[in-house]
Amino acid sequence: MLDGYIARKYDKISEFGKIIDPLADKVAILVIILQLYRHDYIVPLYFWTVILRDLLIFTGGIIVSQIIKKVLPSNLLGKITAFSIGLYLLLVIIGLEITLLYKIVFYISLLLCYLSLIGYAVRAYESIKWYKRNEAV
Structure with missing residues (x-):
C-alpha cells in the first residue's frame, strides 16, 4: 500500500x-501462504481460494491488457x-487462531x-x- 501511495x-x-507492483505483492503472498499451508497453519479452502483467485486475476489481467492495450x-x-x-495471515503468524477476531477476519477475507x-x-x-x-469508431 505504501509503495502505491508514494507512486x-x-x-x-x-x-x-x-x-510489477501487484505481481510482487502476489509473489510475497504466495510465499507466505505456501509456507503457512505446508505447516498446517491454514486450511486448504483458504489456501486454494487465495492462490486460485490471484492466479485467475493475474492471468486475466494479462489477457485484458493484450486486448485493450x-x-x-x-x-x-x-x-x-x-x-x-x-x-488474516498476520493473525495466523502471531498465533491468534482461537480468537473471535480470527474467525471474523477469516470469513470476511474469504468472502472478499x-x-x-x-x-x-x-x-x-x-x-x-x-x-x-470505441476501437471501431
Missing part, C-alpha cells in the same frame, strides 16, 4: 509499475481484499476473495466491451 503522490505511476490498475475492492488477506474475483471479471468484461466499441 501516486510523486506522480511516478507507469505501465510497468502497474504490472493498457493495464487495468487494481481497484478499491481488490485493495481491501489484499488488506484482509494480509490481516470471491467478491473481488467477480468484480475483476466484470470490470475486465466491461473494459473489453468499451474498448471494442
